[in-house]
Amino acid sequence: MKIINPLRTLQGKFTLYLSVLIIATMSALAFWNISREKGLLRDTIVKEGKALVESLAISCTNTMLYEEIGLVEEGGLLDNYISDLIQRRDLNILYAMILDPKGKVIAHNSMVEVGNLYQDEITKRVLASWNTLLQYPVDKVLDISTPLAISTKRWGTLRIGISLQSLEKEVSSMALKYLLYTGFFILLATGTIAFLFGFITQPLKLLAKEMDETKPRVDPPSLSVNGQDEIGILRRSFYGLLKRIKEDEMERERTQRNLLLTEKMVAIGKLTAGVAHEINNPLGGLLNCIYHFRRGSQSLEKQQEYIQLMEDGIKRIQKTVTNLLEYARTPKLERTTADFNSIVETTLSLLDYQIQKNRIEVTQDIPCNLPSMEVDRNQMAQVFVNIFLNAIQAMEEGGVLKIGARTLDERLLMTISDTGKGIPEDALSRVFDPFFTTKGEGTGTGLGLWITQGIVERHGGTIQLSSQEGKGTTVEIQLPLYSK
Structure with a gap:
């Protein structure tokens, strides 16, 4: 039995094309969902970070105001606020600091940074902004800053850095889940499609087998063709074609027999005409010689001449008949x-x-x-x-x-x-x-x-x-x- 490459069958091609379509669709949906979820998670972090910074900025502003008028001691409360920020678990805060209007560190989660003067581009934009500012100084880090000010009076800037590493981990975990779900769905869909399409194509395979087993000059088998779908229509058309071929074959054979009979009659006509011509001529001469012999008035010399003519005529007839017999008997x-x-x-x-x-x-x-x-x-x-x-x-x-x-x-x-x-x-x-x-x-x-x-x-x-x-x-x- 000839082995057929599955990918060359109609079932294999349909399954392959549909699988590719499913993979493309699921991949697009997964990419869209992951991007959407990533955006939502980022928006949540930004929203929570801004709310935290802006709410804390009120306390820090009041504290700096109270320190300026001498109601509280300098430094202690601000350091506590920074320490509380670093200890929060809902947001992965990498650093928290308070800068004065010139960029000098007033409070920081790392004491070694206190007193340093920041003059980098990120800090310059922070100091120049009078609104909450979002920046990404390095990959996977969100920098949120807000001014500590009342009206036009500015005491400094509160600034925190939130790590987005957890966001990336969550997105990777989500992508892996989508990949597993997609793979499972593709396997399930491919298997289902292959099974269903095999069920659908079974009548086609049966029809192909019947076509292979159909012999020329033999009436087509009387098999069930009850299906009303396209395959049933195809089967009925096939059997109709076989019947028409059989009828055409019979008609062709009848025509051939008639043609052979016609050709045979034409050949017999030609043969008859030729034989009649070749035999009638010398027969006419023989009859003429017999006529003169019956009259009995010819000389001996003339009689010998007639005898020779009669002999020649008989030999000519004999030669014609001999040639005909020679060809007709087809000698071994x-x-x-x-x-x-x-x-x-x-x-x-x-x-x-x-x-x-x-x-x-x-x-x-x-x-x-x-x-x-x-x-x-x-x-x-x-x-x-x-x-x-x-x-x-x-x-x-x-x-x-x-x-x-x-x-x-x-x-x-x-x-x-x-x-x-x-x-x-x-x-x-x-x-x-x-x-x-x-x-x-x-x-x-x-x-x-x-x-x-x-x-x-x-x-x-x-x-x-x-x-x-x-x-x-x-x-x-x-x-x-x-x-x-």
């Missing part, structure tokens, strides 16, 4: 290993008188190392006699007879060309018909090429003829070198 081939050169030379020697009489030049282009053939030597000699005689008779005023041979893919290709008067174009399609001839009255029976074609085909070969009127004719014969 007696194959022997024969040399092509030898058959050609023997045939040319038999026709040497006619060749010399018509002043014909014979040229041969036949390799000396041409392989032998397994043929019936006598029948192949008859083929060459018929073809050579046609060429000789076509060159009554002299010409050239060219004989060539070569091997081509374990076949022998022979060409026989003459420079005679050629054959009219409208007669080329009929040259192998029985009793068809382009020669004059009484010079041919029209059976030569018909018999020649039969001999060549019985040897498993082919014969073709081409001609140009006034230029000559070429006969091409192909024969297998070895019998099969």
Whole structure:
């Protein structure tokens, strides 16, 4: 059984495409949700941080005001506020400080920073702002600052730094959960889709199996096609197609039988006409001689002449009948290993008188190392006699007879060309018909090429003829070198 790549099946492709769509959709949704949750968490931290800073700023402002007018001692309360900030667990505060209007640290969660003067860009923006300011001095750190002021009187700035590391951890944890959920959903959806699509495509597989098992010339099986969906429609269409093919095949066979019968009748008509022509002519001569004999007034010499005419007529009828029987009985081939050169030379020697009489030049282009053939030597000699005689008779005023041979893919290709008067174009399609001839009255029976074609085909070969009127004719014969 042939193994099919699952990804090349309709089920595999549909599952793959839908899985990719699900992955893309779930990934987009996960990205959107994670970004949204991250934004909400960041907004929550910012909101809580601002509320913390702004609420504490009131206490720090009042304390600095009370210190300025001498109601409380300097430094103690501010350090307590900073210490309380650092100890909060709801926000991951990295640092908290109070700066004077020039950037000098008044209070800090790290005592070593107290008294230092900050002049960095972040601090400059902090000191220049009269509103709560949000900044990100380094990655994953939120810096929130608010002025400690009443109206236009400013005592300093409260500034804290909140770590966003916990936010990133929570976002990573959320992304991992989404990834697990997405993977589980994809596996579940893919399995479900594969199962459902397999259930849907099962009728298609059954139909494909039925199509593979359907044999030509056999009536289609009567199987259930009750489905009303597209697959059911396809099955009914398939069986309808099979029936139409069967009907068309039967009609084609009837047409072929009729054509064969017509061709047979045409062939019989041609054969009958030819036989009638070839036999009626000498029969007319015989009847004429008998008529004169009955009159009894001829001289002995005239009687001998009539007897000779009667004998010639009988021999002509005998030759016609013999040729017909020779071709009709399709004699069994007696194959022997024969040399092509030898058959050609023997045939040319038999026709040497006619060749010399018509002043014909014979040229041969036949390799000396041409392989032998397994043929019936006598029948192949008859083929060459018929073809050579046609060429000789076509060159009554002299010409050239060219004989060539070569091997081509374990076949022998022979060409026989003459420079005679050629054959009219409208007669080329009929040259192998029985009793068809382009020669004059009484010079041919029209059976030569018909018999020649039969001999060549019985040897498993082919014969073709081409001609140009006034230029000559070429006969091409192909024969297998070895019998099969």
